[in-house]
Amino acid sequence: MVPDQLEGIVILASSGLFQVETATGVIHCMARAGADPGSIVPGDRVLVAPQPAGRGVIESMMPRRTRFSRKVAGRRQDEQVIAANLDQVVIVLAASEPPFKETTLDRYLASAEHCGLDAVVCINKVDLASAANSAPAPNLAQRADVYARIGYLVIMTSAALGNGIDRLRQALAGRVSALVGPSGVGKSSLISAVSPGVSLATSDISASTGKGRHTTTCSRLIKLGVGSYVADTPGMREFGFHRISQGELAWCFREFRPHMEKCRFDDCRHVKEPGCAVRKAVEQGLVSEGRYEHYLRLMGGGGHGNHIVVC
Ligand SMILES: Nc1nc2c(ncn2[C@@H]2O[C@H](COP(=O)(O)OP(=O)(O)OP(=O)(O)O)[C@@H](O)[C@H]2O)c(=O)[nH]1
Ligand SMILES: [Mg+2]
Ligand SMILES: [Zn+2]
Numbered sequence: 001m002v003p004d005q006l007e008g009i010v011i012l013a014s015s016g017l018f019q020v021e022t023a024t025g026v027i028h029c030m031a032r033a034g035a036d037p038g039s040i041v042p043g044d045r046v047l048v049a050p051q052p053a054g055r056g057v058i059e060s061m062m063p064r065r066t067r068f069s070r071k072v073a074g075r076r077q078d079e080q081v082i083a084a085n086l087d088q089v090v091i092v093l094a095a096s097e098p099p100f101k102e103t104t105l106d107r108y109l110a111s112a113e114h115c116g117l118d119a120v121v122c123i124n125k126v127d128l129a130s131a132a133n134s135a136p137a138p139n140l141a142q143r144a145d146v147y148a149r150i151g152y153l154v155i156m157t158s159a160a161l162g163n164g165i166d167r168l169r170q171a172l173a174g175r176v177s178a179l180v181g182p183s184g185v186g187k188s189s190l191i192s193a194v195s196p197g198v199s200l201a202t203s204d205i206s207a208s209t210g211k212g213r214h215t216t217t218c219s220r221l222i223k224l225g226v227g228s229y230v231a232d233t234p235g236m237r238e239f240g241f242h243r244i245s246q247g248e249l250a251w252c253f254r255e256f257r258p259h260m261e262k263c264r265f266d267d268c269r270h271v272k273e274p275g276c277a278v279r280k281a282v283e284q285g286l287v288s289e290g291r292y293e294h295y296l297r298l299m300g301g302g303g304h305g306n307h308i309v310v311c
Contacts, residue, residue: 005047005059009085009229011221013041018058020048021223027056041067042221042231043084043176068115068178071240079242083178083219083231088118090171090230092181092190095129095140095156098211102143106294107239108180109152110252114244120153120171122179124186127158146288150255159189169194169224176229178219183235184212191232195224200232246299250278253295255287271299 008022016037018029027048031037040046040061048056068089069081091108093100105121112119121144129140148154153171157164168190171177179187188200203215212235219233241249250256250270256278260268264275281287 005049006056008046008048009221010040010042010044010046010058011223012218013037014218020046020056020058022048025054027054029056029058031058032060039081041081041084042219043067043086043178043229045085066115066117068112068117068180069242070111070236071242073236073238073240077242082180082233083221085176086117086178086231087175088112088120088171088177089115090120090122090168090177090179092122092124092179092185092187094125094185095123096125097128097205098182098184100140100143102146102290103294103297104182104239105147106253106291107241107298109147110244110249110298111239111241113252113254114241114248120155120177121147122155122157122164122168122190124157124159124190126156126163127161146290150288150291157186157190157193159186159193162193165190165193172224172228172230174225174227176227176231178231178233180233181235182212183214183237185235187235188216188232191222191230194230195222198222241298249298250295253291255291256281256295259287269299271296 006022008020010018011021012019018040020027020029029048031040040058045062046058047060049059050056064084066086067081067084068086069079072078072080089112091105093105109119123144144154155164155167157168179190181187184205188202192198192200201215203213205212214235216232216234219231221229221231223229246269250260259277259281262277265273268276270276270278282289282292
């Protein structure tokens with residue numbers, strides 16, 4: 001390493017300005033002239049040339065170990081990297097307000113699998129869907145159980161009342177994570193609950209649309225402890241896949257994997273092909289019908305700016 005450069009981790013990226021955490025503290029940086037500032041995201045490891053007054057210039061970026069990305073919103077097909085060098089994503093949905101939707105969860109889960117990241121499912125606002133004894137409503141527990149049975153860690157939380165916050169804190173310990181999910185589900189509230197020293201802006205969901213107000217506008221990486229970081233990310237209105245091929249999509253539904261190997265045809269799409277072991281597993285109740293239906297919907301394009309590549 002050039003001695004006059006400092007190694008650091010990007011904790012905030014906003015309109016071409018960056019905050020980089022280094023051994024000597026947080027440095028406010030710009031990207032080197034000619035570099036695309038949009039290509040540097042929280043979690044990126046960078047080399048900074050210090051400038052006077054605690055400022056610096058990001059000179060170079062180290063290769064990424066992992067990244068979590070989606071297709072940019074709108075018609076373009078470009079990739080938008082949400083955070084880099086993550087170990088896992090925590091997909092946050094609300095039990096209610098906004099309503100819990102498996103279609104949304106399956107989309108995020110498939111993307112996490114495609115990015116090679118562990119995924120944790122966090123269902124927040126259980127206080128809004130609970131009986132008086134604060135156990136989650138049975139219907140919600142059943143819906144959550146579909147995901148626990150296929151091997152995902154499912155944590156039911158209430159940032160408002162404190163339920164499940166210890167479990168979430170444990171899941172984040174020693175890892176680099178990002179909380180992702182729609183606006184208004186409580187991502188920022190959960191990070192504030194996990195780390196009481198942190199105060200992040202939150203706002204109520206809109207009474208007219210029942211949706212969040214997109215309060216968090218840029219991703220921010222927060223240090224929870226040695227080796228523990230969590231990224232608060234802006235709620236996403238649409239979550240389109242970035243270049244997942246049809247063949248890859250089935251693999252991204254992790255419970256399909258042991259069955260896929262037994263399909264009659266190597267290039268089986270698990271739609272109508274004879275001898276499809278995935279469909280058979282659905283008929284036998286080994287794979288959830290709901291998950292399979294969402295797979296078919298995603299294979300069909302299903303709106304929402306999907307980018308399933310036929311190859
Ligand atoms: N009842 C209840 N309300 C909650 C809970 N967690 C968060 N909220 C409320 O939900 C609203 C949205 O919370 P935020 O933390 O801003 O949600 P967010 O996911 O960060 O939203 P964006 O930043 O827009 O993506 C706020 O009014 C919170 O007070 C919870 O566990 N129970
Ligand atoms: Mg937020
Ligand atoms: Zn098949």
